[in-house]
Every structure is written in C-alpha cells, then in structure tokens.
Amino acid sequence: MEWANAIVQGIVTGGFYALFACGLSLMFGVMGIINLAHGDLAIIAAYVAIALIPSTHLPMVWAFVVVVPIFAVGGYVVQRTLLQASLDRSPFTTLLVAFGMSVIIENVLLEVFSANGQSITIGTLITKSFSLNSTITISYFSVIVLAVAIMVLGGIQLFLSRTATGRLVRAVADDREAAQLVGANYRHVFGIAAAIAFATVALAGLSYGMLTEFVPTSGVTTLLFAFESVVIGGIGNVWGTLVGGVVLGVAQQIGAQINPAYQILAGNLVFLAVLAVRPRGLFGMRTA
Amino acid sequence: MVLLELEEVTKRYGQLVVIDRVSLRVDEGELVGMVGPNGAGKTTLFGVISGDVRPEEGRVLLDGATLNRLGPAARCRMGIGRTYQVPRPFGGMTVFENVLMASQQGARLRGWESRHAAAIVLGRTGLQSLANRPAETLGLLGRKRLEVARALATRPRLLLLDEVAGGLTDLEVAELMGVVRSIRSEGVAIVWIEHVVRALIDTVDRLVCLASGRLVADGAPVAVLSDPAVREVYLGTDVAEDAVVHR
Numbered sequence: 001m002e003w004a005n006a007i008v009q010g011i012v013t014g015g016f017y018a019l020f021a022c023g024l025s026l027m028f029g030v031m032g033i034i035n036l037a038h039g040d041l042a043i044i045a046a047y048v049a050i051a052l053i054p055s056t057h058l059p060m061v062w063a064f065v066v067v068v069p070i071f072a073v074g075g076y077v078v079q080r081t082l083l084q085a086s087l088d089r090s091p092f093t094t095l096l097v098a099f100g101m102s103v104i105i106e107n108v109l110l111e112v113f114s115a116n117g118q119s120i121t122i123g124t125l126i127t128k129s130f131s132l133n134s135t136i137t138i139s140y141f142s143v144i145v146l147a148v149a150i151m152v153l154g155g156i157q158l159f160l161s162r163t164a165t166g167r168l169v170r171a172v173a174d175d176r177e178a179a180q181l182v183g184a185n186y187r188h189v190f191g192i193a194a195a196i197a198f199a200t201v202a203l204a205g206l207s208y209g210m211l212t213e214f215v216p217t218s219g220v221t222t223l224l225f226a227f228e229s230v231v232i233g234g235i236g237n238v239w240g241t242l243v244g245g246v247v248l249g250v251a252q253q254i255g256a257q258i259n260p261a262y263q264i265l266a267g268n269l270v271f272l273a274v275l276a277v278r279p280r281g282l283f284g285m286r287t288a
Numbered sequence: 289m290v291l292l293e294l295e296e297v298t299k300r301y302g303q304l305v306v307i308d309r310v311s312l313r314v315d316e317g318e319l320v321g322m323v324g325p326n327g328a329g330k331t332t333l334f335g336v337i338s339g340d341v342r343p344e345e346g347r348v349l350l351d352g353a354t355l356n357r358l359g360p361a362a363r364c365r366m367g368i369g370r371t372y373q374v375p376r377p378f379g380g381m382t383v384f385e386n387v388l389m390a391s392q393q394g395a396r397l398r399g400w401e402s403r404h405a406a407a408i409v410l411g412r413t414g415l416q417s418l419a420n421r422p423a424e425t426l427g428l429l430g431r432k433r434l435e436v437a438r439a440l441a442t443r444p445r446l447l448l449l450d451e452v453a454g455g456l457t458d459l460e461v462a463e464l465m466g467v468v469r470s471i472r473s474e475g476v477a478i479v480w481i482e483h484v485v486r487a488l489i490d491t492v493d494r495l496v497c498l499a500s501g502r503l504v505a506d507g508a509p510v511a512v513l514s515d516p517a518v519r520e521v522y523l524g525t526d527v528a529e530d531a532v533v534h535r
Contacts, residue, residue, distance in 0.1 A: 164388075164392055164402075167381065167385055167388070167389060168389065168392075168393065170378065170380060170381065171378045171381070171389050174378045174379050174380065174381075175376050175378060175379075177340060177360070177376075178372070178376040178377075178378065179378070179389075179393075180339075180340075180359065180360040180361045180364070181338060181340075181360050181361075181364060181370055181372075181439075182364060182389055182390035182393050182394045182438055182439075182441070182442055183361050183364040183365045183390065183393035183394030183395075183396075183442055184361055184389070184393040185361050186361070
C-alpha cells in the first residue's frame with residue numbers, strides 16, 4: 001500500500017508541476033521563447049503576496065485575486081517591450097535576456113527579502129487532509145491545486161480551440177508570416193500569450209509558496225521540474241503537459257519510496273528515458 | 289485612378305541586387321500579369337508590396353500614401369491581399385477557420401458578420417464542401433483555392449496572386465481562372481504572377497515582364513510577348529512564342 005500512496009502523492013504533485021509548466025510550454029510554443037526566468041517569476045509572485053496582502057488585512061487566499069491579474073498585465077507589458085525587443089534581434093539574444101532576467105530577479109529578491117526561508121500562511125487549510133485508507137492520506141490543498149491545474153489547462157485548451165483569439169494564437173504560432181499577411185498583429189498576440197503564461201506562473205508560484213517554504217533562489221529547481229514536465233509531455237500539447245507533470249511527480253515519489261535520496265534522481269531518469277525513446281515527448285506531435 | 293505605385297524600388301541581399309529600380313503602376317480594378325524567368329525577382333517584388341520585404345531604396349504607395357514604414361499586417365488591413373506560391377494554410381485548423389481568421393483579422397469583421405463573410409468567400413472559391421476539412425488534408429488545388437480564399441476574405445482592393453495556377457491541370461487552371469475573373473469583376477485590382485503564360489494572356493489587361501530584377505517590358509499582352517527584350521529573356525525556352533502561337 002505504500003506504493004499506492006507514492007503513486008497517489010505523485011499524481012497530486014504532478015498537478016502542481018503541470019500548473020507550473022503550462023506557461024513555459026505556451027511561451028515556447030507560441031513565441032519560441034525559452035523562458036529561463038519562468039521559475040523566478042513564480043517566486044516573485046509568492047514574494048509579492050507576502051509583501052502586499054498582510055497590509056490589506058485580507059485573508060491570504062486573496063493573493064490569487066490580487067497577484068494573478070497583476071502578473072497577467074505584467075506579462076503583456078514585458079512581452080511587448082523587453083522580450084519583443086529581444087526577439088527582434090535573435091532567438092539567442094532572447095535566451096540571454098531571459099537568463100539575465102533570472103539572475104536579476106534572484107538578486108533583487110535576495111536584496112529585498114533576504115535569504116531567509118518564508119512561506120505564505122493560509123491557516124489551517126494547509127494541514128487538513130483526508131484518508132483513503134490507513135496508508136493513503138491526501139492533503140486537501142494539494143487536491144485543490146490539482147483541480148486548479150486541470151481547470152487552467154482545460155481553460156487554455158478551450159480558449160485555444162474555441163475562441164477567435166485562441167485561433168489567432170494558434171495561427172501565429174503555426175505561421176507568423178502568413179498570419180500577418182491576413183492582417184494579424186502578431187506582437188499583440190505574443191502579448192496575450194505572455195499574459196496567460198504569467199498569470200499561470202503566478203498561480204503556480206502562490207500555490208508553491210503556500211505548500212512549502214521558499215527562498216529567492218527556489219525558482220531554479222522548480223524551473224527544472226517545469227522543463228521536465230513540458231518535455232516529457234510534449235511541447236505544444238496542453239494535456240500532454242498535465243501527463244508530463246504527473247509522470248514526473250509519480251516517478252519522483254516512487255524514487256523517494258525506494259530511498260528518500262532518489263526522489264529527484266528518479267524524476268531525472270524518467271525524463272532522460274522519455275528523451276531517448278520519444279524525443280518529442282509522449283504526446284508531442286509536431287515541432288513547434 | 290492609380291491604386292498602387294512603385295517608385296524606383298531597389299532590394300539587395302548583400303551584393304546581390306534582386307530588385308533593380310523597378311517602377312510600376314496599377315490602376316484600380318486593373319488585372320496585370322507578371323511574367324519572367326525563375327529568379328527574376330517576381331516573388332520578392334510581391335514581398336516588397338505586401339510588406340514582408342523591406343526595400344533599400346524607392347517607395348511603395350497605395351492611393352498616393354507611402355507604405356514603406358508599415359508592416360504586412362497593417363498593409364493587409366489597408367487592402368493588400370496576397371497568396372503564397374507554396375500554399376501556407378494554418379495547420380490544425382479547418383478550411384473555414386483559416387478563412388474566418390482572415391475575415392476577422394484582415395477585414396476586421398466580428399461575430400456573425402465574419403462567419404457570414406467567410407462562408408460567402410468559401411462559396412465563391414468553390415470550397416464550401418470542404419469547409420470543415422482540416423486544411424492540411426487538402427490536395428494542391430484545394431490549397432491553392434484556400435490561398436485565394438484567405439486573401440479574398442481580408443477584403444482586398446489589390447490582390448497579389450503568386451502562381452496560383454502552377455502545378456495544376458488545364459481543367460483546374462480553367463476553374464481557377466473563373467474565380468479570378470469573378471474577383472476582378474468586383475473591381476478588385478489584381479497583379480498575377482504566372483509561369484503558365486497561356487493562362488494569363490487572354491485574361492489580363494496588361495502584362496509586365498521582370499528579368500534579373502529589372503522591369504523589361506510593360507504593356508498590352510501581345511505587344512509585351514513580341515518585345516525583343518522579352519524574347520531574349522525567354523530565349524531557349526519558347527514559352528513566349530508558344531503562347532503567341534497558341535492564340
């Protein structure tokens with residue numbers, strides 16, 4: 001039964017990884033941006049929450065209502081200015097700029113918030129759990145995060161397939177030149193995609209900050225898991241990202257079950273195995 | 289009324305001059321054919337007009353206003369539609385969605401209006417029965433039609449057709465000609481690049497010939513094809529003579 005527990009815990013963790021990864025996947029799929037600052041953006045969201053919310057005397061869950069829209073607007077602005085200017089030069093420039101953003105964010109956060117671990121306290125919800133049987137106990141909060149991840153991914157999927165703006169995003173991702181030729185302003189479309197990516201990374205970062213303690217450099221490890229989820233699932237496939245996150249989460253929990261030191265290693269091994277056998281990921285159908 | 293005007297346009301790639309001081313006028317509602325050997329710069333010239341290619345010198349004017357600083361999306365919204373020689377439908381989308389995209393983005397239509405306009409365009413280009421097919425499953429004729437449909441859905445005043453008849457059978461060419469004629473009958477000006485000179489000669493008002501980036505002839509179709517400069521360009525290929533003889 002301990003193995004069953006590992007799998008169940010892996011699945012709920014996987015939901016969190018997927019929430020983290022979907023913005024990364026979207027930015028790569030639409031703009032071709034490998035956002036090395038993705039993890040750090042999540043950590044900013046957590047810090048913004050602890051900096052803003054206490055002064056408002058609102059419950060901490062209000063962080064979602066406040067921080068996510070700020071990030072969506074911020075995503076649009078950063079894309080239309082800094083990232084677009086980088087893209088206009090070269091993909092390599094963009095990679096370097098993202099890396100630079102990551103370094104700057106970490107150092108500014110260190111300067112402002114120090115290297116002490118912090119967390120977003122949301123009261124008793126975080127400790128509440130329910131038991132399926134004697135060995136399997138699941139925390140309510142991680143189930144909520146999984147549910148949010150599924151809703152977010154489903155929402156992105158519906159947005160892309162059913163709405164006029166979603167179709168526009170797909171068209172620009174598919175052939176930017178042809179999209180411009182039919183009158184599409186691709187820079188605006190890039191801004192929309194970045195807004196969605198930033199909003200989802202804020203969601204992920206806030207959840208992360210509520211689940212665990214974080215420091216200014218926490219973004220780096222979380223970025224690794226996000227990358228692994230995206231690559232395992234296959235780039236450009238929304239549900240693939242969820243499966244990728246779950247596969248990674250389950251692999252890590254099973255690894256930890258064998259030996260607690262093997263948690264990260266097991267995830268990395270599964271990631272390498274997928275890369276070796278299916279370089280485009282489990283559900284990757286086309287190159288982005 | 290002059291719709292499009294090119295003034296001494298020059299495009300270079302490094303040392304290579306691809307477009308060499310080309311000047312050209314297209315009147316409203318006019319159908320201009322453009323011929324020339326491979327590598328003459330025809331498609332590049334389309335790029336200069338549609339905004340994909342930035343010329344080093346010269347001006348591109350629509351209704352007397354210079355377009356040089358505008359990108360392809362802005363030019364599309366001003367009324368310049370273009371097809372690609374090798375069709376580039378949006379993958380993962382149906383034929384209808386492809387055309388709808390053009391109708392919403394290019395013609396700035398919304399909601400029901402955009403759907404209605406897209407449906408009309410599909411009807412005119414003979415694609416209505418394929419409306420719900422994924423665009424990538426279309427054959428060559430279907431893809432060529434879709435290129436025209438997508439350009440048409442942006443409601444252009446000037447339509448740039450890049451070898452829409454290339455690779456098609458005579459029967460298919462004849463069908464596409466019918467579509468082009470109907471577009472033209474609505475007052476849309478068309479510039480049409482075609483290797484199949486015979487397809488052009490009976491339809492166009494004017495023929496221009498581009499060779500090595502220069503405009504070597506501009507005038508009535510028969511006159512252009514019997515022009516010594518044009519004959520020299522086509523020397524050894526017999527394309528021009530062939531076309532004249534077949535009349």
